Amino acid sequence: MVELGFERRLERLFGESPELSDAESFVEHVQRRLDAGWTARRWLIGTAGVIGGVICASQLMVSNVLQRVETVGASARLFSSSFSGLNHFSFGSDWVATISSGGGAVWVAAGLAVVMMGYVLTRVIGEI
């Protein structure tokens, strides 16, 4: 019983830890390391998102999406020339033709989408 009492006392003594004088600077160190880890994680995931987006966009390009759009445009033109009296079809063909001829615009849009994706990802990670 006496032994147990001493062990309890010892546990209490171990539990009574004095506040160290540099406690606040220790907290700041830990906080800084936490923030650094968090920033690194955000960058890592953001970069992974951008790389993923670039790969996705390049795969879309490689799989002849532009050519297919052009084919659709040509079909639409053919279709609208057959029904030249219908204005709304000619409008549709012009729109598709504009897209198909503007390959650069598609690339710019894809690039913007990738950047947006990265930005959104970093924001989401920041909020989680």
Add this chain to the structure above:
Amino acid sequence: MPGARHSRFASLHDVELCSYSATGERRAFGELVRRHGSAVRGVLRRMGAQPAEADDVAQDAFLIAFERIAEFRGEGAFAGWVKKIAARLYLRRLHRDRKMGALTAEAIEGESEVRPPDADAAIDLEEALKGLGKVERLCVTICFGAGLSHSEAAEALNLPLGTVKSHVKRGLEKLRTRLEPDAGGLLEGRRGHG
């Protein structure tokens, strides 16, 4: 208003702070570090770590605790949970730096550094621990300061259970002689149960 948020966290219980931390709220975790940082650093120093080394290990322990905060179920005290992480981390570091072998060898050679008690002075725990051999001090502190059971301590120290028990027992006897000079008698070291 970071100040307002800080004061809001200051009034919360540890368990609530852990819940906030689990959602990634780093300021809530900062409040936990503010509350328990000194205790964790204190345990490491009592285990025999130099102040700078103790601070490094304590920082690592808190970062690990933040990563694993979802595993903390609030069944025990948060400080006790981090102390266990810190103690294991420090022991791993001793193993990695091959200091553990030297410590145990020193223990076998007869604990030459043990200092006799000063009967006239009122001795506190820090002073009393200085009177123990390094391995005894390590064993007693990880069992009574960090809250590891004997078997957990044996696993972390990579020592046989019986060896750890006898180090704890001898350590307790010496501590008792220093902290309670009039009490006398032998201690069994009832902690751990295995």
